[in-house]
Amino acid sequence: MSEEKKISVTVLLPAGRLPLDIMAAAHELAVKYDLGIYCSLAQNLRLMNVPESLVPEVKAALAPLGADFKGPGKFPLPRVCVGKPHCNLGLVDIEALNRVILARFKDRPKTKPKFKIALAACPLCCSGVGLTDIGVHATKKGYEVYVGGKGGPNPKVGRRIKRGATEAEVVDIIETLVEFHDRKTGKKQRMWKLLEDPEFPFAEV
Template identity: 45%
Template sequence: MEDKTAEEKTAEEKTASLTILRTAGLVEPEFFQAVADVVRRYNLTVYLSTTQNIRLLEVRESDRDEIMRELAAKGARFKGQVKFPLAKTCVSRPHCKLGKFDTFALAQRIDEHFQGWEKIKPKIKIAISGCTAACSGPMTTDIGIVGTPVGLDIYVGGKLGALPKLGRRIVRRADEDRVIAVIEELVTYHYNQPGKKLRMFKLINNDDFPYPEAV
């Protein structure tokens, strides 16, 4: 039996995806160029995920570490390195006439506040919408923030999937400081519950849930 060529071995090598995390889905031109260079050099496919991240497909195991080193040098963070979820964010003000506040700024503030946060379990998702049109799905995710003319409303316990649920509005007319405080309270409560991979909708009817009533 003939030995396989290098090309045949490469073709058979196991591949996987590599997800690059982007706060609020924002990408600077220089970083876009760095990703494009890597994609061309390693013959990859780019997928822009529904969670507003960049996913590189068909990454060979032998190339993975080098790709991560190259992109990390340009400021990339990767799934698995960051525990706290990045908020899914609509464009809002000043890019949308319906937007009531700067969603990008709030997403950045949340990211910075919870940088390095260790007390977090999987399955928490956050969404931010600049208005009640709710384009980013804040009412159907674990923690949602919605802009209104008089402040920010906070929802908890929403979900999509085969049996979607609307979240419970627990706070009205909040400012950004209150939003940060409530998120911290909710993720801490979630972390302290027994079990793994819990969605918020399973917890909001607990006797000790901090926000038992809709407002």
């Protein structure tokens, strides 16, 4: 008899913040079913080695606590540095900007892959702003926005498309980029592939 397939269940954590009740429930499930727990590079909580037949039970234990699970079509949660006041170099409370972004896009019915977003509270860009499809970092004179960065075996630094932006302008720029990506993408595509499109909505600054 073949062994049951094991998979991962990923709980999405906005700005990498892990609510204590979800942490406690995840711990309980991990002890009970001998699961692994991985804090992912995307700042989510991944329960590993979950037997397929247990997935509904695991989700049923976490969902009432407000857990949202990774799945196709969801707007990508930004990767967010810890920011002010938890880092003494932080210029802004970047978690607050993250909340504004998520509030704007939470009802978006289906977002095509595959682009990522990174936010940082100062120009050191610990969250990888320059190497992410859409990157935003704070400066003393507002936000800078980058597009088209990527990691992987052939990394690319994103193109700066805005300096001195307000929070509201940042969210509007992200919306313009997301809609442009949606219009120009069949199934999936990284942002850097759109940079040379003649209709690309932003110039380098």
